[in-house]
Amino acid sequence: MTNEKDATTLGVASERATLAALRKRPRIKETLIQAFLFVCGALSILITIGIVYELGKESALFFTRKQWEQTNKAIAWDMDAGGTTVDVTTSGAALRVDDLILLNQEMMRVVSIEGTRLTVERGIDGTVSMAHSKDTPIQVATEVTLREFFGTTEWNPQIGRFGIWALVNATMMTSLIALAVALPLGLSVAIYLSEYASEKARATLKPILEVLAGVPTVVYGYFALTFMTPLLRSIIGQDIVEVYNTASAGLVMGILILPIVSSMSEDALSAVPNSLREAAYGLGATKLETALKVVVPAAFSGIAAAFLVAASRAIGETMIVAVAAGAGPNFTFNPFRAAETMTGHIVRISGGDLSYNSLDYNSLFAIGLMLFFMTLGLNVVSQQIVKRFREVYE
Amino acid sequence: MSGDRGPMAGTRLTRRYKVAALWRNVFRASTVVGIIVLGLLLINIANSAFGYVAVTNRVDPGDLVAEDRALEDLDHAELVAILEVNISKGLFRKLANEKPFAERERAEVLGLIYENVVKPEVAKQWTLLESITKRSEIVAEATTAYPSATLRFESWLDVAFITSPQSSDAVKAGIRTALLGSLWTIAIAIVFAFPIGVGAAIYLEEYADHARPAARAINQVIQTNISNLAGVPSIIYGILGLAVFVRVLEPLTSGAIFGLTDSTTANGRTIISAGLTLGLLILPLIIINSQEAIRAVPNSLREAAFGLGATRWQTVWSHVLPNAMPGILTGTILSVSRAMGETAPLVVVGASTYITADPSEPFSKFTTLPIQIYQWTTRPQDVFRNIAAAAIIALLMLLLSMNGVAIVLRNRFSKRT
Numbered sequence: 001m002t003n004e005k006d007a008t009t010l011g012v013a014s015e016r017a018t019l020a021a022l023r024k025r026p027r028i029k030e031t032l033i034q035a036f037l038f039v040c041g042a043l044s045i046l047i048t049i050g051i052v053y054e055l056g057k058e059s060a061l062f063f064t065r066k067q068w069e070q071t072n073k074a075i076a077w078d079m080d081a082g083g084t085t086v087d088v089t090t091s092g093a094a095l096r097v098d099d100l101i102l103l104n105q106e107m108m109r110v111v112s113i114e115g116t117r118l119t120v121e122r123g124i125d126g127t128v129s130m131a132h133s134k135d136t137p138i139q140v141a142t143e144v145t146l147r148e149f150f151g152t153t154e155w156n157p158q159i160g161r162f163g164i165w166a167l168v169n170a171t172m173m174t175s176l177i178a179l180a181v182a183l184p185l186g187l188s189v190a191i192y193l194s195e196y197a198s199e200k201a202r203a204t205l206k207p208i209l210e211v212l213a214g215v216p217t218v219v220y221g222y223f224a225l226t227f228m229t230p231l232l233r234s235i236i237g238q239d240i241v242e243v244y245n246t247a248s249a250g251l252v253m254g255i256l257i258l259p260i261v262s263s264m265s266e267d268a269l270s271a272v273p274n275s276l277r278e279a280a281y282g283l284g285a286t287k288l289e290t291a292l293k294v295v296v297p298a299a300f301s302g303i304a305a306a307f308l309v310a311a312s313r314a315i316g317e318t319m320i321v322a323v324a325a326g327a328g329p330n331f332t333f334n335p336f337r338a339a340e341t342m343t344g345h346i347v348r349i350s351g352g353d354l355s356y357n358s359l360d361y362n363s364l365f366a367i368g369l370m371l372f373f374m375t376l377g378l379n380v381v382s383q384q385i386v387k388r389f390r391e392v393y394e
Numbered sequence: 395m396s397g398d399r400g401p402m403a404g405t406r407l408t409r410r411y412k413v414a415a416l417w418r419n420v421f422r423a424s425t426v427v428g429i430i431v432l433g434l435l436l437i438n439i440a441n442s443a444f445g446y447v448a449v450t451n452r453v454d455p456g457d458l459v460a461e462d463r464a465l466e467d468l469d470h471a472e473l474v475a476i477l478e479v480n481i482s483k484g485l486f487r488k489l490a491n492e493k494p495f496a497e498r499e500r501a502e503v504l505g506l507i508y509e510n511v512v513k514p515e516v517a518k519q520w521t522l523l524e525s526i527t528k529r530s531e532i533v534a535e536a537t538t539a540y541p542s543a544t545l546r547f548e549s550w551l552d553v554a555f556i557t558s559p560q561s562s563d564a565v566k567a568g569i570r571t572a573l574l575g576s577l578w579t580i581a582i583a584i585v586f587a588f589p590i591g592v593g594a595a596i597y598l599e600e601y602a603d604h605a606r607p608a609a610r611a612i613n614q615v616i617q618t619n620i621s622n623l624a625g626v627p628s629i630i631y632g633i634l635g636l637a638v639f640v641r642v643l644e645p646l647t648s649g650a651i652f653g654l655t656d657s658t659t660a661n662g663r664t665i666i667s668a669g670l671t672l673g674l675l676i677l678p679l680i681i682i683n684s685q686e687a688i689r690a691v692p693n694s695l696r697e698a699a700f701g702l703g704a705t706r707w708q709t710v711w712s713h714v715l716p717n718a719m720p721g722i723l724t725g726t727i728l729s730v731s732r733a734m735g736e737t738a739p740l741v742v743v744g745a746s747t748y749i750t751a752d753p754s755e756p757f758s759k760f761t762t763l764p765i766q767i768y769q770w771t772t773r774p775q776d777v778f779r780n781i782a783a784a785a786i787i788a789l790l791m792l793l794l795s796m797n798g799v800a801i802v803l804r805n806r807f808s809k810r811t
Contacts, residue, residue, distance in 0.1 A: 027705065029707070030705055030706065030707050033707050034597075034601055034706075034707075036593065037593045037594070037596050037597035037601055038597055038601070039593075040589075040590045040591075040593030040594040040596075040597060041593070041594040041597040041598055041602075041613075041616050042616065043590060043594065043677075044594065044616060044619050044620045044623055044677065044678065044681065045615065045616060045619055047623060047634075047674055047677070048619055048622070048623060050634060050638060051626070051630060051634050054633070054634055054637040054638065055630075055633065055634075058637065184424075185424045185427060185428065188420060188421045188423075188424035188425070189421070189424050189425045189428055191421050192421035192422055192424065192425050193425065195421075196418060196421060196422070197425075205425060205429070208429055208432065209425075209428050209429070209432075211432060212428065212431070212432050214731065214732075214735075214793065214797065215435070215735075215790070216734075216735025216736070216737070216764055216789065216793070217735070217737065217738075218735070218737045218764045218767050218768050218771070219435070219439070219735075219767070219786050219789070219790070220435075221768070221771060222439070222767065222771045222779075222782060222783070222786060223434075223435050223438055223439075225771060226438060226442065226771075226779060227434065227435075227438045255428075255431050255435075258428055259428075262428070286410055286411060286413075286414040287414055287418070288413060288414035288417045288418065289410070289414070292417075309625065312625060312627075313627075315627070316626075316627020316628070316629065316630075317627070318627070318628070318629045318737070318738035319737045319738055319764075319768065322738070322741075322768070323768065323771055323772060343627070343629050343738065346629055346632075346633070346742060347629070347738055347741050347742065350632075350636065350741065350742045350744070351741055351747075356641060364633060364636075364742075365633060365637070368629070368630055368633040371627060371629070371630065372626065372627075372630050375625060375626065375627055376622060376625070376626070379622055379625040380622070383618075383621070
């Protein structure tokens, strides 16, 4: 009995020892490595946060910064502490209703303007109403309001005009021209490579087209300026087409995004199972009918995603427009005139020595934020389309 | 039954086939258009990079020497004598102070004569196509319009172009500074992005916990975030680099905390800022490519390693990574060649418009090859277009050789599996 009991306790003890030996031991090195790798992965989140934070912070400064600028106007009579109307000299830049103006230390808001007579609201922003003598110069605040930013079409930082549509319009023009070239052409190339071309032709043609995607964008800029622009000018006319124009930049940008459309669409078309094609042929459809009525609809989600990615790439494209589209914001719908896009403007004003405490520096971030959300939106929608509408075949 | 379809069915069928044939040609033509454009692009560049030029000299070299001899035949002493006679005393003394003439090579003195006395200038340049097809017309035009000029076939891309520094004179300008700047920034970008990118890929593929909902959510966020980052326009990275590396980290990126107080570079617009910006740009690309390479490693390898009692890290380090490495390297080279051609972010970060000194350390000012091309392209003088084209060819050759390495790696990789 005792022996047996001893044996049992011994057995339990040894079992415990074995279990202890087999228990998961803390491996410090392994844990450290895993932690380091996690940090590597999480760094990408930090980059996104960095982008959003920096763009957001500087954009907020852009919309709140008040800069006082001389208008070269002065008041034409003495003003007491209570009066709300005043005549101003006709010299200098015109004031507008709702402008904030500064006389000595007092801030006022322009309520209405009749000729040279201003009606003002006194003592804005906690400043004290006080008397001003004749000929006190008037300073005007160039605070950029969201309403001005999104509601006007003139972008001219020198005189404090920040209407984003001048830049967005040019971006839209170049991108739409590019898409008008790249979407039909790219889809045709994709259909040809996936449905018509022999295996051998595909093996040679596809890499050649991919070379187009690998060419640096500044080279396309050179091409637009030295080839496309002279070509357009000789076909359409020297006096219609300016040296810098959005048409030339857009057309060349179309060539740049052509491989994106063709390559992504071709992948989508190739993923459609052969059984669908065979079924269509079995019903007597021609190759074209099979391609357009069966294969393309089946691959629709992939093709739509390709279009959106291409659009996002076109909006963010910089060097072609910086070289060929023109330097100077210009709100125009004429593709043969010069106009500066959002990206082109960023490159131009950041090229020189930009001082950190200027409206120009802040405006860079406001444009950047807008650009970021536009491209992000397109990319996210494109991913959602792929996720939601993808036809899964067994 | 077939009789019911009648002749109408036949014509409809013919029409359907006609339409099919028409579209087939449209599709094929689109593909051809793409390839033609690529051809045009390359021809357009070559067209400007080579061709006849009419060069006028301020002083004809023949006037400098006795009639029966050429400038190139003279010996060292005679060349120095010619230089002394033809330039101002002040300049001669300045040159002698920089380096005594006795120590200068004969070729160097000859170069000084050309630079300071002969002063060749390009009066007119012709494109390659014109040079080939209208040679006689060019000769005729050159003799009538530029009687004092010598006509020669110029290859703007030559050894001197690659080895000489930037210059405001298009004839002498080279891409040495820009090439070195490109290599420096790329090296920094790789050192920064490669370990982090591969680390992140290993985490997401090998370590990420897909069982617990909270952990899965985090991993999902990281994964989505990476694919979104890959779609952010490059110029946004430039703005981020300007705000973070140039402005906030200025003491670090200007080298001030390492005791470097060179006032010309102490504004943070340095090689290291540019390199790190490009590093951020290619990080998502490296992660995505590396993930694919790691995913392609067969699971049996991992299971075999685990079965022998290897820890996770031992499995990854000795089995997964060696097998995934060719794929990872291919992806990295392709990402790096993308970074090599990037211009916009570096313009925003603050590339210098004109530097002639070679970059010597991470805290030097910088310019890169694509930026050099951009600046030359936007100059109004035509002759800068020629050297821009030559620089483009140099850049494309560089990218082509990098892609060639990637293809070789990929082929070796696919043979093994």
